[in-house]
Amino acid sequence: MALLGYARVSTGGQDLEPQLRTLRAAGCTTIFEEKASGTSRARPELARLLDRLRRGDTLVVVRIDRLARSLAHLLGVIERVREAGAHFRSLGDPIDTAGPSGMLVLQIMGAIAQFERALIVERTKAGLAAARARGRVGGNPGLRARDPAVLGRLATARERTRLADLLPGADEWLGTVRRLRPATAWEEVTRAVNAALPPERRRFTRDRLVRAVRLFVQEGLAEPALLEGAARRPRRDPRARRAMELAASFLRGRPRATLAEVGAELARMGVQPRGGGPWAASSVKALLDRARGTGLLGAEHGQRRQRRMASETRHLRETLGG
Structure with missing residues (x-):
């Protein structure tokens, strides 16, 4: 049952040493060092750490902002830790999933994430209604002009919303995907996933399941091998x-x-x-x-x-x- 530390700075000019000292003092014998901005998706050291986790291990960070770039990303990483049978601890925050109080904090954070999504939807609808009442054309001028920067921000926001929607039920389908991919074709995987879902859950189409897995891989929450092509099989009767x-x-x-x-x-x-x-x-x-x-x-x-x-x-x- 190892304590695995994760330290990150945003630029090469920043010093990792203060985080490393704190993590060593907390008992971490293995520390993964990352130099990447908070908004960057490229977190190879975090991916290596998550693959290394075993049952009973604990992922330790100095503060939660060293681990994730958003609340949805944080909850996704912690869900990956939980699936491995491991725990998460932030030394500078009241979060330790090995204890009930830490789990309570995470549940509150998850509720806040859902509340934030609901507020965004409500404010967007209210803003569009007010704009229509004033005779204004709805939409983002930069979006209408196909501004690349605006389009990029919009795509990122959409992906974060999709990730936040997928995370609460990931334990109902991601395990089946991991068990069957990449040896099994996506059509069969989709049928297996839908057969295991509770009746009230929305069913996956093949394309929706592939997009969900690709998003999890991009966020470092699933293994890239899941997206590899399956070997062609003879058609079954x-x-x-x-x-x-x-x-x-x-x-x-x-x-x-x-x-x-x-x-x-x-x-x-x-x-x-x-x-x-x-x-x-x-x-x-x-x-x-x-x-x-x-x-x-x-x-x-x-x-x-x-x-x-x-x-x-x-x-x-x-x-x-x-």
Whole structure:
């Protein structure tokens, strides 16, 4: 359980030494040193640190402004730390996620970020309504003139808003993406992500999911390898895909069903294995294994089945032995 320090200055002329002394005094044996402006996306040392984190480790900074360039970015980095099973501590602020008070501060900061987004939307609508009432044409003059600086600021603001919208539910989809990419095509990843989302959550399209992952990679919150091209796979028989989806759906509704019961349900729905005939237990098991691999079924279904089969085997042995 290591203490990993992160120190950053904005320019090469600034001195890192005061931060390094403070981090060493706090017990940090490994310190990642960054020279980048607060608005810069290029944070290679921060990316290396996040990849290095292991369960029980703590990321330590002197102040939170040394870590992130915005509240949304800060919350995203801390979410990445939490996913690694690690903690975050700011020596100059009342934040230590290893304790309840630090988590409370983070929850308050998250609520403030949502409040800020709501205020921006409300003020924008009110401003546009007032401008229309005065007969003014809405919009930004620089935007209408296609000023590159204005367009750049607008793109950055939009990305920050998108990031703030994606962060609260990232734990519901990013883990599936990490498990399947880059070996699996985006279409299959999208289906697996949507199958695992709560019913009330907005579904991803393929393009929206790719954009979300690309934004997380840009912010240093996800690994660049996720965006690498997947190897081309031979096209699957659509009937096999339908059989897999139906089997997974049946098992989600009846998690204690046996392989024979799943096969009987497929036959009842008119779904036959390749070559026809009844469903063999091995064929049903192969369908369910593929469903788990694509995220249509959680690993817990397979673990339950293994425990039940072990229990039935013990019962049979006891019966025969008796």
